[in-house]
Amino acid sequence: MLNVKAEYSPLKKVVVASPGKEKYRLTPKTLYELQYAEIPDPVELKKEHDEFVQKMKNEGIDVVNVREEILKMSKNELISLILESSECQLNESALENLNKEELADILISGLTAVEAKKLGSILIPEDEEFCIKPLENIMFTRDPGMVIGKTYIKGKMRWESRRREPDLLVKILKPENVLEARKGYFEGGDFFPIDGKLLMGFGTRSSALGLSYVLPRLKEMGEIDEAILVRLETPELHPNKGIGHLDTVMGVPAKDVIIYYKNYLDNVKVYLYKGSDIIRDQRPLREVLKDYLSKDLRVVNIGNAEYYDEEREHWLLASNIIVIDTNKIIAYEHNRITNKLLEEVGIKVITFKGNEIIKEGGERSGPRCMTMPLIKQ
Numbered sequence: 001m002l003n004v005k006a007e008y009s010p011l012k013k014v015v016v017a018s019p020g021k022e023k024y025r026l027t028p029k030t031l032y033e034l035q036y037a038e039i040p041d042p043v044e045l046k047k048e049h050d051e052f053v054q055k056m057k058n059e060g061i062d063v064v065n066v067r068e069e070i071l072k073m074s075k076n077e078l079i080s081l082i083l084e085s086s087e088c089q090l091n092e093s094a095l096e097n098l099n100k101e102e103l104a105d106i107l108i109s110g111l112t113a114v115e116a117k118k119l120g121s122i123l124i125p126e127d128e129e130f131c132i133k134p135l136e137n138i139m140f141t142r143d144p145g146m147v148i149g150k151t152y153i154k155g156k157m158r159w160e161s162r163r164r165e166p167d168l169l170v171k172i173l174k175p176e177n178v179l180e181a182r183k184g185y186f187e188g189g190d191f192f193p194i195d196g197k198l199l200m201g202f203g204t205r206s207s208a209l210g211l212s213y214v215l216p217r218l219k220e221m222g223e224i225d226e227a228i229l230v231r232l233e234t235p236e237l238h239p240n241k242g243i244g245h246l247d248t249v250m251g252v253p254a255k256d257v258i259i260y261y262k263n264y265l266d267n268v269k270v271y272l273y274k275g276s277d278i279i280r281d282q283r284p285l286r287e288v289l290k291d292y293l294s295k296d297l298r299v300v301n302i303g304n305a306e307y308y309d310e311e312r313e314h315w316l317l318a319s320n321i322i323v324i325d326t327n328k329i330i331a332y333e334h335n336r337i338t339n340k341l342l343e344e345v346g347i348k349v350i351t352f353k354g355n356e357i358i359k360e361g362g363e364r365s366g367p368r369c370m371t372m373p374l375i376k377q
């Protein structure tokens with residue numbers, strides 16, 4: 001049973017995806033289309049992710065891992081998904097000889113032309129191609145699906161390399177109430193439920209069309225009555241540089257605390273979805289949020305809004321935290337200034353090292369991106 005009340009509510013059940021063989025398939029040639037900026041050390045990366053997951057388990061959180069859940073699919077289901085995803089003509093009976101672990105791994109980590117040839121003859125002049133591209137970003141479970149109240153929203157991904165993820169997650173998680181985002185783009189990194197309302201970024205990853213499709217439907221379903229919409233601006237719409245999702249520029253660690261990239265957010269346009277209208281609110285986002293979060297909202301500026309610290313800790317994802325309990329979050333260790341400011345306003349910050357995870361670079365990612373809450377109340 002799904003239930004997500006608010007960004008700042010205690011986390012009870014969450015979806016993650018451990019990194020695996022797909023991370024060994026990044027090369028300078030494929031980085032760009034797979035939305036990466038650098039090549040991480042896959043061994044250290046896995047250790048960092050394991051430590052992060054362990055820290056959630058230590059807090060008694062029920063952690064669902066995509067890599068384990070996918071094994072619950074039948075062999076036939078796995079094979080038909082592989083055939084659907086493949087750009088090459090694969091030999092079905094060779095696939096039948098593989099075990100479930102191997103099939104699941106092909107779906108997530110992809111299939112190179114060399115591997116495909118081992119399964120039967122394929123005609124291809126170059127070996128460096130993928131018959132099935134790796135789901136390089138599956139580790140960022142936040143984005144392809146999201147829960148608000150009891151409704152699961154099946155996302156719609158802006159960039160090609162992630163377009164298989166929403167379907168796969170629905171097949172794995174089998175949520176009961178699914179609202180599918182059918183128009184524009186709609187991604188979880190922009191999506192912040194706040195107790196019957198929604199705070200949502202758009203313009204870089206999610207789009208205005210995505211919002212105009214999903215919001216009225218959420219309202220009809222009784223999951224929201226209003227929404228605060230933040231227009232994200234980026235110098236260049238590019239799959240792996242510049243500003244990405246809303247969670248790369250702000251966080252809501254408690255009902256009365258926000259983490260805020262001031263230099264950027266004070267200049268973005270804010271709209272309110274009320275009644276059946278969308279109207280511009282001329283105030284800076286931090287003022288608007290006082291009406292929705294708390295009159296006594298405390299704003300923790302990234303890097304204390306000191307230019308060099310602010311720019312560095314923004315780039316290293318200081319806003320990208322996961323709330324695990326009331327006034328308790330998990331954050332990257334390396335954002336020391338912002339973390340200290342959070343402690344000073346009464347937030348307990350549990351940290352972990354993410355030196356390889358952060359090399360994803362691209363449109364930036366951190367603890368929030370690596371979690372999809374199923375129960376948060």
Ligand SMILES: NC(=[NH2+])NCCC[C@H](N)C(=O)O
Pocket residue numbers: 034035036137140142143162188189190239244245247248360362363364365366368369
């Ligand atoms: N919610 C997030 N900030 N997710 C970050 C995802 C990073 C991933 N490389 C992408 O560009 O899709």
